[in-house]
Every structure is written in structure tokens, then in C-alpha cells.
Amino acid sequence: MTQVPARGHWAADIEAAALETPAYVYSVDEVCRQIRALKAALGTPVIVSFKACPNQDVVSRIPVDCWDGVEVASRGELHMLAGLRSRHLYVNTPALTDTLVRAALGAKATFIVDSPQHLHLIARLRGKRPVLPVMLRLSNRLVNQHDSSAPTLRNDQFGMDIDQAYEAIDVARSLDIDIRGVHLFAGPHTFGRAGRHVVGTMLDLLPRLEQRVGKHLHTINLGGGLEENWYAKGYDFAAYRAELARFPHRIEVIHEFGRAIFAAAGCFAVRVLFSKIVDGQKYAICDGGMSQAFLLAQTENILRKYRAPRVLGRNRAQPNGGEKTVIVGSTCSRDDVIGETHEELNAGDILIFENCGAYFRSYSMNNFLQLGGPSVYVM
Ligand SMILES: Cc1ncc(COP(=O)(O)O)c(C=O)c1O
The missing domain is CATH 2.40.37.10 (Lyase, Ornithine Decarboxylase; Chain A, domain 1)
Structure with a gap:
């Protein structure tokens, strides 16, 4: 059964604060409660998508043992997190620039590569710095192509189709950049209707991608897409966890949430x-x-x-x-x-x-x- 996160006392604390309006009020305790509840429901590590709440004071106060990394999408976001102690820092944007690549290399971040050109860009700028094994971002179109029973997902500009993914694998090999795994995010508000189809697609693609890479992959990131108040939606998380258990044990499956963590x-x-x-x-x-x-x-x-x-x-x-x-x-x-x-x-x-x-x-x-x-x- 999904554990409904108990509301803390923060809503009452607002009553006491002399608010200068208009204002946003955030509760770090509530953020942590949501992350812990998500980890319990999904049975996987959870990465925080910083764009959902780009506030250092909130994110830097999340205890290190509570979360499993943070995903940023711009140089500005990366800058805001300078000095943050997090196990993993991911950079994930189709609009990769020279300055962002340099900053990400300096911050020892993992690139989530959105196209084969990204790999050329990273290789050109790495100098003598090591590049951590990258993740390849796959297009959400692959879900509808692989699973005719999947709900129609809204097409977007993110990630690679399968030919581009194969090309990226070949380019990475030629540039001596290791591949850690793959990333597939179906889009906002998609978990309820598409979550298990995303898993099915990844299960289908994994052996083919590994064959092209020539070795086992380590990580699969299934993105975000859980709605606000996710715990009240009646999702069958036990069934979802059973789907995830179909991945080989050597694979680390992770999720990367924004709305589900921060909305409440x-x-x-x-x-x-x-x-x-x-x-x-x-x-x-x-x-x-x-x-x-x-x-x-x-x-x-x-x-x-x-x-x-x-x-x-x-x-x-x-x-x-x-x-x-x-x-x-x-x-x-x-x-x-x-x-x-x-x-x-x-x-x-x-x-x-x-x-x-x-x-x-x-x-x-x-x-x-x-x-x-x-x-x-x-x-
Ligand atoms: C790459 C990526 N991961 C995760 C998220 C977070 O999505 P959500 O707020 O639906 O959890 C987003 C949101 O746009 C995203 O672009």
C-alpha cells in the first residue's frame, strides 16, 4: 500500500510567520518526506529535478542520505548548486553549450547526452579532465513505436531515436567516452498511464543497446512524470515494482522527479x-x-x-x-x-x-x- 506522507507542522508555522506577500513558502521537511515516500513506493533511488524548485536554500538542506542526486538543465542551475554535497550531479539539456560543458566537467557531473553532437562537444572541451561515463537520452517516441498498447505520448524534441542512439554509441566509442546507461522520460503527468509501457520499452531495448555498446550497461533512468499528490492517485506501486524487477539485477533503475517531490x-x-x-x-x-x-x-x-x-x-x-x-x-x-x-x-x-x-x-x-x-x- 502506498504510504501517504503525513503533513508536517509547516502549514501551521506559516500562521505564525509575518508574511510579506506575495510569497512562496517551502518546507524542507515536506520535501524530504516526499522523497522518502517515493523511494519506498518505487523501490528505487530518486534524483531531484532542480528545475521544479530552483532554490538552493531548499535543495541544499535536504540531508545527503535522503536523496540520490540532482539533475540540472542549465549553467545557471549548476552555478546555484556550487558546493552542494550530492552523490550524483546530472546535466540534462538538449541546449548544451561550451560554458555549460566546461562547468559540468569542473563539477564532475554526469552528462545525459541528448544527441551525438553532444559527445563531440564534450570531447572537444574535456582537455585532460576525465569524463564520467555518460547516459544516453532516448526519445519518448520509442515508447509508442515499441508498444502499440501504450497511450499516445506527446511528441517532444528531447532525446534520440534509435538510429541516433546507435550513432551516439559508435561516436562515444570512437571518442573513448564510456556509456553508463540510458534515460527515457515519457513527459510530465505520464506516470499513471504510461509508466509500465516505459518499463516495457526499456526492457525491450536494453539487450539491443548493450549489444551495440559491446558491454553491459549499469543504469536506467526512467525520468519523472508523477503527478502532484501522487500518493492519493491510487496507483498500484507493488505492480510497478514487480515490472521493475524484470530488469536484470545488475541494472540500477532510478527515477528523477520534480513535481512529485516539490508540489506539496x-x-x-x-x-x-x-x-x-x-x-x-x-x-x-x-x-x-x-x-x-x-x-x-x-x-x-x-x-x-x-x-x-x-x-x-x-x-x-x-x-x-x-x-x-x-x-x-x-x-x-x-x-x-x-x-x-x-x-x-x-x-x-x-x-x-x-x-x-x-x-x-x-x-x-x-x-x-x-x-x-x-x-x-x-x-
Ligand atoms: C529530464 C527531466 N527529468 C525530470 C523532469 C521532472 O519531471 P516531473 O516534474 O514530471 O517529475 C523533467 C521535467 O521537465 C525533465 O525535463
Whole structure:
């Protein structure tokens, strides 16, 4: 049975903090609880995908024995993690540059190679420095090509098709770069419907890839893709672990999560400045919105289903007589709607949007109206 991570006391701690809104509040304890629960559910090591919560104060406080590495996708992210003690550092981006390669070599990171050209780039810049055995990133298209029963995955630009993978293996050999394993990430929110198909595809491909490499591979990274609140989705993790057990014992299978680790470990807070009624419709005008938490505005969703925040310090709901209040942010965009509630809202109320710990802070409109960034609290 999936262990549901118990909520810590951090939500209560927020009540005590004098928040300067708009703000994000993160809990390191909650991050650790999520990682430990994921490791128990999957039975594999778990790597943290830094892009989901690019905050050194959060990530550097995760105890070393709790996690199994961190994956970064840019020079900026790598720089933020300078000095971090983590067992493994992975660099994973199709947009590899000279400066990123140099920095990654200096940081003794493992490259997750996205195309054969990456290998030439690494070889050109390595000088006398050793290159750790690399991972080859495979395209998620391989899942649909290999498994006709797999759900249709959204095509993306990441990784290599099988011919490119074979080419990369040959190039690596010619450049004297060792291959540690392969990486296949089906895409965000895919675990529930595609997880076992990804495993099946990798089981199918492994012997062929090993034959081309000419020796056994060591590691298979099955990416991220678990949803926020993953533990409440009713997934059969025992069945998934049984699928993973089909890999030869010598293979180390790992996962690399962002959303599943961080979503529940952070919230976004805004203060109601005014409430007003326009032609019968109630609005709560807040001091932050899409400028600091773009994803709440759901501008990219066809169907917008807005979140209902809780009101800080309110133990019991105060219904608003069935009337809906539209919660809006501080920009002049009519799309700056970040929530809806049927609760009574007053000027000065602080609204807490839960499950905003992953991607929300960085997936933002940058400085629209010079409104500035949110404060950040790490508890
Ligand atoms: C290479 C890679 N690994 C892991 C992740 C994390 O994905 P998720 O947040 O779905 O766990 C991402 C997200 O984009 C990614 O690009």
C-alpha cells in the first residue's frame, strides 16, 4: 500500500510567520518526506529535478542520505548548486553549450547526452579532465513505436531515436567516452498511464543497446512524470515494482522527479487588498497573482478550473451565502484570475494556495509591470 506522507507542522508555522506577500513558502521537511515516500513506493533511488524548485536554500538542506542526486538543465542551475554535497550531479539539456560543458566537467557531473553532437562537444572541451561515463537520452517516441498498447505520448524534441542512439554509441566509442546507461522520460503527468509501457520499452531495448555498446550497461533512468499528490492517485506501486524487477539485477533503475517531490512542499500566499462588486460579481483584488504565480491563472488551459485557496488563520470555513468571489491579481490583464472561492473574503485576509511548490515560482511572466518578485521563505 502506498504510504501517504503525513503533513508536517509547516502549514501551521506559516500562521505564525509575518508574511510579506506575495510569497512562496517551502518546507524542507515536506520535501524530504516526499522523497522518502517515493523511494519506498518505487523501490528505487530518486534524483531531484532542480528545475521544479530552483532554490538552493531548499535543495541544499535536504540531508545527503535522503536523496540520490540532482539533475540540472542549465549553467545557471549548476552555478546555484556550487558546493552542494550530492552523490550524483546530472546535466540534462538538449541546449548544451561550451560554458555549460566546461562547468559540468569542473563539477564532475554526469552528462545525459541528448544527441551525438553532444559527445563531440564534450570531447572537444574535456582537455585532460576525465569524463564520467555518460547516459544516453532516448526519445519518448520509442515508447509508442515499441508498444502499440501504450497511450499516445506527446511528441517532444528531447532525446534520440534509435538510429541516433546507435550513432551516439559508435561516436562515444570512437571518442573513448564510456556509456553508463540510458534515460527515457515519457513527459510530465505520464506516470499513471504510461509508466509500465516505459518499463516495457526499456526492457525491450536494453539487450539491443548493450549489444551495440559491446558491454553491459549499469543504469536506467526512467525520468519523472508523477503527478502532484501522487500518493492519493491510487496507483498500484507493488505492480510497478514487480515490472521493475524484470530488469536484470545488475541494472540500477532510478527515477528523477520534480513535481512529485516539490508540489506539496510549497504554497503561494497573497493578501487581499480590496474586495469589490461589479454588476453583482464579487472580486477580491490581491497584491500578487499571475506575475508571481503564472500557472495559477491557467492561461494555457482550455478549461480553466480555478483553485480555491484557504484563508490564513481561519479554522472554519466562512461561507459567503453561496456567492462566488473571483480572486484576481495585481496586473492589468483580465487573465489575471488566480482562484475562486465561496468563502467570505475581506481586505487584509491572506490567501494560501497549496501545492504550488513545483514549477510555480519560476514559470512566471518576468517582471510584467515591474511588479517585482515574491518573497521566499524556507522553513
Ligand atoms: C529530464 C527531466 N527529468 C525530470 C523532469 C521532472 O519531471 P516531473 O516534474 O514530471 O517529475 C523533467 C521535467 O521537465 C525533465 O525535463
